[in-house]
Amino acid sequence: MAVLAGLVSHNTFIYAANDDQSLAWKPAIEFEYDNFQSSRFDNSRGELSLDVAKFKISNRYISVDYQHWNVDTKNIAELPFGDQQSKPIKQLESFNISTGYMARINPNWRWLNTLGLGVNYEKQINDATSVNLLSLGFYSLNPDLDIIAGFSYRYHPVQSRILPAVGLSYRANEFEGWSATLGFPRSFVNYGFAADWQVSAGLAYQRILAKLAKDSVIEADGYVEISNWQTDVRLIHRPAPAWEVFASLRYIPFYEFETYNQRGNRQDTYDLEPTVGAGLGVRYQF
Structure with missing residues (x-):
C-alpha cells in the first residue's frame, strides 16, 4: 500500500465520504493526551519519554x-x-491550519483538495514553516467501498517531497459493524459491537520535525525530528450522539531521533528501543 499524505487523518476520510450538508459547517472539538514511556537509546543508558497534548x-x-x-x-x-x-x-x-474542499464529479467520483500551513518549533518559528498540498480522488465501487488515489506535496526548509497516495476505505462513516481505512499515517480496522461501543486496531505513524532554539545544545538553530511507528488498540464509547470518548493502548516497535544543522543537513540518527504508551481523548460534534 503506497502512502497517503501526513495531512490526512482518519477523520478526513469521514468528511470526504459524507455528503450530509447539515454537518458541513458544524465544528467538532477534540482533546487527546498521549504518553509514551521511557525508551533507551541504543548503545546508551540515556532515555527519552514523551507526553503529547492535542487540541x-x-x-x-x-x-x-x-x-x-x-x-x-x-x-x-x-x-x-x-x-x-x-x-x-x-x-x-x-x-497547523488546513482548508479543503470535496467536490462530487459524478455519482461515483469525488475529488478532495486541501492546503495546509504548519509550524513546529522549540522557541522561535523562523524557518519552521511547512506547506502541505493534497489532491485525492475517491471512486466508489459500491455504497460501502471507496478506492482512493492521488498525490501529496510538502514544502519544508529541511525536507520537501512529493508522494503518491493510494488507499482503501470501507464503510468509513459507520459506527456499528465492521469498517476500515488502509492508508497513511493511520490504517485501522473497527468493529462496533453495540450502538455506542466500538473497538479499533491499527497501525499509525507519528512524527514531529521541529526548529530548535538558537541556543540549543543539540544543534544551535538547527532541527530535530522524532518519529515512531505504533500499533494500537482503541476503545471508543459514544454516551450521547454528539459525544465520543476513547482510550488506547500502544506498542511502539520503531522509534527514531534525528538531528539537522541550521542549513537542514542531517547530522545524526539515533534509534531507540521499543516501548509502550497509552492515550485518552474526548470529541464533541456540535
Whole structure:
C-alpha cells in the first residue's frame, strides 16, 4: 500500500465520504493526551519519554490543530547528544491550519483538495514553516467501498517531497459493524459491537520535525525530528450522539531521533528501543 499524505487523518476520510450538508459547517472539538514511556537509546543508558497534548477544532472545510510535546530525558550524562549536563529539549510546539474542499464529479467520483500551513518549533518559528498540498480522488465501487488515489506535496526548509497516495476505505462513516481505512499515517480496522461501543486496531505513524532554539545544545538553530511507528488498540464509547470518548493502548516497535544543522543537513540518527504508551481523548460534534 503506497502512502497517503501526513495531512490526512482518519477523520478526513469521514468528511470526504459524507455528503450530509447539515454537518458541513458544524465544528467538532477534540482533546487527546498521549504518553509514551521511557525508551533507551541504543548503545546508551540515556532515555527519552514523551507526553503529547492535542487540541483540534474542525469542520468539513477547515481544521486547526495544536500540539504540545513535553520531552523528558533521563540519565542526561549518558545521552548521545547535548552537553550531558542540562536537558537538551524541554518542550516542542506544533500549530497547523488546513482548508479543503470535496467536490462530487459524478455519482461515483469525488475529488478532495486541501492546503495546509504548519509550524513546529522549540522557541522561535523562523524557518519552521511547512506547506502541505493534497489532491485525492475517491471512486466508489459500491455504497460501502471507496478506492482512493492521488498525490501529496510538502514544502519544508529541511525536507520537501512529493508522494503518491493510494488507499482503501470501507464503510468509513459507520459506527456499528465492521469498517476500515488502509492508508497513511493511520490504517485501522473497527468493529462496533453495540450502538455506542466500538473497538479499533491499527497501525499509525507519528512524527514531529521541529526548529530548535538558537541556543540549543543539540544543534544551535538547527532541527530535530522524532518519529515512531505504533500499533494500537482503541476503545471508543459514544454516551450521547454528539459525544465520543476513547482510550488506547500502544506498542511502539520503531522509534527514531534525528538531528539537522541550521542549513537542514542531517547530522545524526539515533534509534531507540521499543516501548509502550497509552492515550485518552474526548470529541464533541456540535
